[in-house]
Amino acid sequence: MALESHMLSMRADQILHPTPQGLYCLPGDFYIDPMQPVARALITHAHGDHARSGHGAVMATRETIEIMAIRYGADFAGETQVADGPLRIGDVEVCFHPAGHILGSAQIAVTPSTGPKIVVSGDYCRRPNPVCAPFQPVPCDIFVTEATFGLPVFRHPDPLDEMARLLASMAEFPDRPHLIGAYALGKAQRLIALARQAGHEAPIAIHGALQRLCDYHVAQGVELGTLIPATAADVAAQLVIAPPSAFASPWVQRFRDPVIGFASGWMQVRARARQRGVELPLVISDHVDWPQVTATIRELAPQEVWITHGAEDGLIRWCELAQIPARPLHLVGYEDEPE
16 A cells, blocks of 8 residues: 555656646646746636736636736736636646636646546635535545645634624624725625625625726626725715725724624634734635535545645644545645735
8 A cells, every 4th residue: 555655646746746836747837826937827716826927828717817817917928728628738638627715716637648637626615605616526536735724623604604793793783884804806705795695785885906806706697786885985885895905004094983804714713803903703714624625535535635735734644544645745825815
């Protein structure tokens, strides 16, 4: 068994291995989510810690390419190609599968002519998300996973239960505007969609930094209801969504006695909520928590697990106890979405 695992790892390293630029596929001559400009990049999703501008060529889902153009400008790469079905690149076949993280997010399956099939998850989530396609389990020999919340302490509640807490606070304090911090891409739109699912029909005010991305989601068929700008001197909405950086700007001073909230899986850590001055922490995450990441590995039953970033030690120990070979890739630069 040990010899077979070693041989599998050696073959896999010839297909995909970490470099200072990111994960590199030698037989396909491309990088996945590179952290520096490269000749050819395959991008899992459009968050800034995975999708950077300046590459010679980019392959990604249509939504990811279009969102990158919104964020970086139309000339963010020398050329772009939409990932549509299985595609041959050099000596490997690549295929993009939904990751359930944000709109357009995808796992990338890399299948050589001979050797193990490797699936790179990017960031992913197993809970239903009204703004994107659900995670699609893809059988593979090697599963490359994140471990952002890869410790047993991280067990995220149902997002609709967190939304019920928000609406209860709004009912209890009807004269106080509720300012909720949410990352501009993915989290903000999910928060708005969840509010609508929970029955909040009134207009929701959004910071100007969210406008273009919200407009794009609506154009893709995501129902967000009535949105109004949160830029007027008198904002006619009790619920206001803004990027975290806005809370350190003069913009926040226009609101009288606001309830400050923040939506993130990290809000489970009380110290983080206190550091941000958050009165209403909402534990809503677009990443897998501990039960989800371990259940995903059990479901896929790969011969080996590679961990890109996060709480690597905890997940490696779990894999050891489950008798699944695992190793960290020690990739740096994949953190929360930059503000």
